[in-house]
Amino acid sequence: IFYSFSDAISAEIQELFKIDRKSGEIRTAGELDFEDVQSYDLEIEARDQGTPPLSGHCIVELEVLDVND
Secondary structure (H helix, E strand, C coil), rough: CCCEEEECCCHHHHHHECCCCCCCCCCECCCCCCCCCEEEEEEEECCCCCCCCCCCEEEEEEEECCCCC
16 A cells, blocks of 8 residues: 545645555654645555555644744
8 A cells, every 4th residue: 555645735735745655654744834735635645456456535634833922
């Protein structure tokens, strides 16, 4: 199974996060600022290598905490 961001996710948001294609682990790749955006909804797709390939989708809700306060 391979994981990726859905095509519905903008390029700007994809630059802030990285997803491991094999494990599905999501990590930050850019700086997140609570004052700009308080939360993100990331649509993730999982696809197998079958013929035809099957896929599933989920939404990961990510809340940014303001650690400066």
